[in-house]
Amino acid sequence: MEAFARLYADLDETTSTRDKLAALVRYFASAPADDAAWAVYFLAGGRPRQPVPPKLLRSVAIDVAGLPEWLFDECHLAVGDFAETLAHVLPPPVSRTDAGLAQWMTERVLPLRGMPSAALAVRLRAYWQELDWQGRFLFGKLCSGGFRVGVSRLLVTRALAQMAQLDRKLVTERLVGYTVTEHVPTADDFRALLAPASGDERSGGRPYPFFLAQTLTAPVETLGDAGAWLVEWKWDGIRAQLVRRKGVTHVWSRGEDLVTERFPELRTVGDALPAGTVLDGEIVAVRGDDVASFATLATRIGRKRVSSRLTAESPVAFVAYDLLESGGEDLRARPLAERRERLAALVADVGHSPLRLSPLVHAATWREYATLRDESRTRGVEGFVLKRADAPYGVGRTGNAWWKWKIDPMSVDAVLVYAQRGHGRRASLYTDYTFAVWDARGGEPALLPFAKAYSGLTDDETVEVDRIVRRTTREKFGPVRSVAPTLVFEIAFEGIQRSSRHKAGVAVRFPRILRWRRDKPVAEADTLETLQALLR
Amino acid sequence: MELVVRRPEGLYCPPGDFFIDPWRPVERAVITHAHGDHARPGNGHYLASEASRAVLAARLPGIRLDTLAYGERVVHGGVGLSLHPAGHVLGSAQVRIEHQGIVWVVSGDYKLAPDPTCAPFEPLRCTTFVTESTFGLPVYRWPDPARVVGDIASWWRRNAEANRTSVLYGYAFGKAQRIACELAAADALGIGPLACHGAMLALCAAYRAAGVPVPEIQHASELARDTLRRALVLAPPSAAGTPWLRRFGDASDAFASGWMQIRGARRRRALDRGFPLSDHADWPALNAAIEATGATRVVVTHGQVVPMVRWLAERGFDADAFATEFADEGEPEASPATDVDAA
Numbered sequence: 001m002e003a004f005a006r007l008y009a010d011l012d013e014t015t016s017t018r019d020k021l022a023a024l025v026r027y028f029a030s031a032p033a034d035d036a037a038w039a040v041y042f043l044a045g046g047r048p049r050q051p052v053p054p055k056l057l058r059s060v061a062i063d064v065a066g067l068p069e070w071l072f073d074e075c076h077l078a079v080g081d082f083a084e085t086l087a088h089v090l091p092p093p094v095s096r097t098d099a100g101l102a103q104w105m106t107e108r109v110l111p112l113r114g115m116p117s118a119a120l121a122v123r124l125r126a127y128w129q130e131l132d133w134q135g136r137f138l139f140g141k142l143c144s145g146g147f148r149v150g151v152s153r154l155l156v157t158r159a160l161a162q163m164a165q166l167d168r169k170l171v172t173e174r175l176v177g178y179t180v181t182e183h184v185p186t187a188d189d190f191r192a193l194l195a196p197a198s199g200d201e202r203s204g205g206r207p208y209p210f211f212l213a214q215t216l217t218a219p220v221e222t223l224g225d226a227g228a229w230l231v232e233w234k235w236d237g238i239r240a241q242l243v244r245r246k247g248v249t250h251v252w253s254r255g256e257d258l259v260t261e262r263f264p265e266l267r268t269v270g271d272a273l274p275a276g277t278v279l280d281g282e283i284v285a286v287r288g289d290d291v292a293s294f295a296t297l298a299t300r301i302g303r304k305r306v307s308s309r310l311t312a313e314s315p316v317a318f319v320a321y322d323l324l325e326s327g328g329e330d331l332r333a334r335p336l337a338e339r340r341e342r343l344a345a346l347v348a349d350v351g352h353s354p355l356r357l358s359p360l361v362h363a364a365t366w367r368e369y370a371t372l373r374d375e376s377r378t379r380g381v382e383g384f385v386l387k388r389a390d391a392p393y394g395v396g397r398t399g400n401a402w403w404k405w406k407i408d409p410m411s412v413d414a415v416l417v418y419a420q421r422g423h424g425r426r427a428s429l430y431t432d433y434t435f436a437v438w439d440a441r442g443g444e445p446a447l448l449p450f451a452k453a454y455s456g457l458t459d460d461e462t463v464e465v466d467r468i469v470r471r472t473t474r475e476k477f478g479p480v481r482s483v484a485p486t487l488v489f490e491i492a493f494e495g496i497q498r499s500s501r502h503k504a505g506v507a508v509r510f511p512r513i514l515r516w517r518r519d520k521p522v523a524e525a526d527t528l529e530t531l532q533a534l535l536r
Numbered sequence: 537m538e539l540v541v542r543r544p545e546g547l548y549c550p551p552g553d554f555f556i557d558p559w560r561p562v563e564r565a566v567i568t569h570a571h572g573d574h575a576r577p578g579n580g581h582y583l584a585s586e587a588s589r590a591v592l593a594a595r596l597p598g599i600r601l602d603t604l605a606y607g608e609r610v611v612h613g614g615v616g617l618s619l620h621p622a623g624h625v626l627g628s629a630q631v632r633i634e635h636q637g638i639v640w641v642v643s644g645d646y647k648l649a650p651d652p653t654c655a656p657f658e659p660l661r662c663t664t665f666v667t668e669s670t671f672g673l674p675v676y677r678w679p680d681p682a683r684v685v686g687d688i689a690s691w692w693r694r695n696a697e698a699n700r701t702s703v704l705y706g707y708a709f710g711k712a713q714r715i716a717c718e719l720a721a722a723d724a725l726g727i728g729p730l731a732c733h734g735a736m737l738a739l740c741a742a743y744r745a746a747g748v749p750v751p752e753i754q755h756a757s758e759l760a761r762d763t764l765r766r767a768l769v770l771a772p773p774s775a776a777g778t779p780w781l782r783r784f785g786d787a788s789d790a791f792a793s794g795w796m797q798i799r800g801a802r803r804r805r806a807l808d809r810g811f812p813l814s815d816h817a818d819w820p821a822l823n824a825a826i827e828a829t830g831a832t833r834v835v836v837t838h839g840q841v842v843p844m845v846r847w848l849a850e851r852g853f854d855a856d857a858f859a860t861e862f863a864d865e866g867e868p869e870a871s872p873a874t875d876v877d878a879a
Contacts, residue, residue, distance in 0.1 A: 012799070014808050067674055068850065074843045075675045080800050088675035088797070427800035459804075 003031055004039055004101040005134040011149050020151055024159035033187035034102035040160070040190060044153045046179035048105075050145035051112040052120060054082070057143055060121045064128060065089040077479055080427020083140025087133050097130040106184070109142045153179075154396070164194035172209045172395060180258050205250035207241035208278060208324050208332065211394045212254075213385050213402035220366045220405060223386065230336060230389050231361045231369060233381040234404060235319055236294045237284035238301070242266060242318055244273040245328075251283075259283075262306055265354045266318050272352045276328030279343070280393075281320035281358065291319075291380055294509070295497065320347060321358035324393060332393035336401075339393070376407045382494065383407045409492040410508075410534050412437060412526040413517055416487040417447055419469040420480045422454065430469040430481065431462055435491050435511075437504070439528040448528055450504035451491055456513030465516075485522045490514040496534050506531055539615075539633050539640040540666055540835075542858045547642065547666070547837075551635050552615035554583075556642050559861040566617070568644025569628035570595050571709065573863035585619045587655065588627020590746040591709065594738050606655060622646035623657030624815050625710030626743060632660055641829060642666040647814065648821040649681050652717040653710070653748050657825070665831040666858070670816045671794050672840035672847075678794070678818045681718070684811050688715070689724035691790060691809055696728045696766040701787040705807075708736045708772045710815050711792060713743045713750050715770060720751045728766030731756040733775055757783075776805070794818070826853075838862040 010023035024043075028036050062072045067089060079085045099108070108127060112120055124143075131139055141147045157175060161168040174193050178185070216223075223229065239254035249270025251260040260267055263283060273279075285296035292314075299314050300306070323343035324332055331339050340360075347357040361384065363369045369384065376383050383406035391401035414435035422431035432454040436447035457465065465487065472484040492514040499507035505528075540547050546558030546565075554564040561578035568574055568584075570591045575584075577596055584592055586603040593601070604610065606629070609618040614636075619629035624645040631642040639662040646668065648657050678684075688704065695702040706712050712732060719725055731754045732740070743750045756769045764784060773791065775781060788808045795801040796810030816839075817825060826834055826848070833854040836844045841857045848855035 015806050016808075065674070068847075071674065071843060071847060074840075075673050078673055078840075079675055079798055084799055085675060088677065423800075427798070429804070 001097070001099060001101055001104050001131075001135055001138065003027065004035060005132075005138055007039065008138060008149060009134055011151055015150075017155065020155060021159055021162070024151070024156065025163050028159060028163050032100055032102070033190045035100040037185035037187055037190035038101045038105050040156060040175075040193065041179055041183065041185045042147050043149060043151055044156045044175060044179050046183065046185075047145055047147060047181060048110065048142075049113060049181060050143075051109050052124070052143040054144055056117055056120060057086070057124070057140070058082075060124050061086050061090065063121075064091070064125060066091075077421060078428055080421070080423045082144060083137050086140040087137040090128050090136060093132055093135075094129045096132070102187075104139070105142070109139075110184070112143065160193055164196075166194070166197060170197055173206070176206050176209060177252070177258070182258075205243050205245055205248055207243050207250070207252040208280075208330075208393070209395045210239065210241070210254050210280070211402060212397040213387075213404045214397055214400070216386070216403040216405045220370070220386075223366075223403070226363065226366050226369060228389055230340065230387045231363070232321055232358050232385050232387070233361065233376070233379065234383045234385045234406065235282040235284050235291065235358070236380060236382050237282040237291075237297055237319070240266075240281065240283045240318070241324070242270050242273070242277075242279040242281070242320075244270045244277045245275065247275065249273075253283075262300065262303060263316055264306060265311060265316055269318055269350075269352050269355045272350050272355075273346075274327065276325060277346070278323070278325035279318070279320045280322035280324055281318050283316055284319055286315055286317045291317075293380055293497070294495075315354070317354045317356050319356050319358045322393065334392065335390045336387055336393070337389040373405065373407060409494055409510075409514075410496060411490050411492040411514055412530055412534075413488055413520055413524070414451070414491045415447055415485045415522055415525045416465075416469075416483065416489060417449055417485060418480055418482050419465075429462060429466045431466070433465075433489075433513075435489065436485075437526050437528050437531055439504075441528070445527075447485055448504050450502065450506060450528075450531065451493065451508050451511040453491060453511045453513050456489075457516065461516060488517040488520040488522055488525050490517055496531065498535060504528060504531070506535065537636065537638055539635055539638060539664070540642060540858075542860070547858060547860065549615065549633055552613050552617065552633065554612070554617075555579075556631055557644065557862070566619075566631055567592065568622065568631060568642065569625055571625070571645070571863075573861070574644060583617075585627045585629040587746060588629070590742040591626055591739065594742040595709070606658075620658045620660055621655035623648060623651060623654060625651075626654045626713070626746060626748060628654060630658070630660060632662070638663050640664045640666065641831075643668055643825075645670070645816060646825065647817045648825060649678065651714055651815070652721060653714050653743065653750070659825065659828040661830045663831055664833040664835065665826060665829040666835045666837060667822065667826060668816070668839055668862070669822060669836045669841055669844040670839035671814065671818050672822055672836070672844035674819045676794060676797055676814075676818045677820060678797070678812055678814055681813060682722070684792075684813045685715075685718040685722050685724075688790075688792070688811055688813075689719060689722055689727065691788070691811075692724070692768045693727050695788045699765045701764050701766075701784040702768045703771055703781065703784060703787045703789045704768060704792055704811075705771055705773045705776060705790065706792040706813075707815075708733070709739050711813070712736045712770045712772075713740060713748065714815070715792060715813070716740070716751050716753055717749070719768075720749075725751060728768060729754055729759060729763055730770070731759055731764070731767045732770040733772055733780070735772055735775075736770060 007027040011020050062069055075089055076085045157168055157171045161171045241252045243250040249267050251263055251266050253259045285292040296314050323339045344357055363372055373384055386403040386405055388401040414437050416433050417436045418434035419430040420432040422429055434449050434452050436449045438445045439448035469483050472486055473481045474484055475482045491511055493508035493511040495509040497507050540549055545560040545562050547556045554566055555562045556566045557568055557574040558565050563580040565579035566583045570588050582599050582601045584603055586605045589603050604619050606621050609616055616634035618632045620632055622628040622630045622644050624647055633640045641660050641662040646657050692702045706715055740750045740753055790809035791807050792811040792813040794814030794816055797812040802810035834848050836857045837860045845855045845857050
């Protein structure tokens, strides 16, 4: 674990991409393959199921540290990270261990899952005694299941590609599915990542790397002739690939999680497809022929076990918009127009109801498209996706062939009424805010909270708001402070729905801070009526 | 009897009729140390340790200053007053007040760890101890300063080998001189030239005038470009993000401060490195210092006030707090920008 801890420290201690890449290459080149296999898993975003319940981890740590509970909580608030708090407060180690990352994972961490709490506590105490600060910090991360470090999956891919002198796209493909929760990576897995390129790379149920649309910020006219583009609605669901190979169906979400079990309807779709077929599309909730709101789909997302009642109440469909593989042949280099044509024919052939074709929207000019785009909200979509008709299917968020042309978000001017301390980089700064609008229903206008948001300010603004929060605090409730209303922000959101669970009677989707309205007095912030007018 | 109370102007000793580190101008001010939040301009008379004379004169020119040697006792209005080393920075003192058999000690800021630039903290027995609590949480446990200095030296060496300037932030008064002396003691000055921001030069001179052998430090603006590539440049935290830094090009930056014990504090500043080297007592040292006074009553002045008071009360102390205007509420953001608190 020490070598991995050193890698973690190296990555953590620099903000330079070049240095991070060098540290990764150094580690992958020197670490035993089984350790490196786990390192790739974690660095590329893999998260095993939480081996130790956080409550238990906390209570054993409090006991070992000999602290009162409230003081441990104060520490956690000051640090903002649970595993780091553990590392700080536990007494110094008494011995050390040579066990590598793989041994730690397979022999120590993973077996903790499901262990009776008394036995677990004994193990935790023993392990902590063998770990220094950095080791404990990582062990804490591994135990609580969460693990984040300042490297992207892309950077890990680059490091592996550079080391093995492989094409980056090939490594990207090999990494697909690597970070699935259930995967227990082995030395062979790591060697397979680095193996020389062979002709037969497409085995098993692996999807292709997703091609992602970029947000269009320039005027749409800059894309040139509208006739060169295929235009589709931007569905508000889960991006996914349906893979049918060798008699088996796999459904992969964009996060490259295997979600087949969660959507049995889609397995039946896959089973109806010819061998060697890969579809790209969106999983959406449906009501009859219509697409239902994301909120309906959300009831399906968290469920691992799906009852037939749930599938009846909240059915889903796969809205296909691309055909990536047909008859075992990779079509990605073909122009989109050709892929679409073959897709349409395939969907018509299959004739299976949960499989739908994402329709093309036809208009002659961008101006006409802009008018059509205004229907987005009533259709329950987020705008258009624009795809160049002659373009191949790319990798990641690259090139300029696919664009998201989203409808402008809704926004209101709201007043900051509560602030809470942030986590990680923002620990001990007040960065999470609750916003309110004026509500005059009871006569005297009062501020009614309706949304929480924590992103959208620059670092400098965050620090400034933090100071004002401290100066204008009215009451403290644990990590939360209520403040005197002095700050007005423009809050944007993607959607708004009636909600009986929220005091304001509405719930907004993806609220975020658009800008600080220093120019606006608190009394002139928006009202509940303004919010309700957006409901429709 | 209350030998120290809080008044709007600052901490006040009624029988002795003087203030300690007042935040508003008063007639008589006893100063624990020369950091800006403790030694403010505008008082009629100042009394401080002899060791702090040079730095006080540099920071507050023209004040009417009397000094006492550490341990030297004066009697004023029936109150015995003496100053004792606090180990925080050059000249820092605890104020010991004795009246009718009762002893109060006001700690100012202090640390127990060794520091080549100032006299070591002297444990004093008292009935009431008025203490700081800047790092009064169990997460603050300093590593051995010698190891931290070793880490600073290896970071500097690696940068110098890569032809990259090392910019190390630390408070202009106290931290910068301590780092320079510690690096000299660790035999690390051969790595490259030691340079600093102009704001620090006068204080380094004051240290030397007070007899502290601060090694030679050059004005960073006067170094040739290629020499700078191998240099360690000491800079006040307030220099971060200013045009002054541009001359160093592709530099590696770091901050030497107790706050750097917490990863989030370093990552928020987007620094390459954070070195937990502090001029304040950490959690074990605060507790050890408090225990060693034998005091039954403890009053906390600044830093992590609420948790420290509760912690002490649960351990049987008669504990409460003075609301002071000394820098920081225990929040990293407050101190570096103002450059007053030598965290």
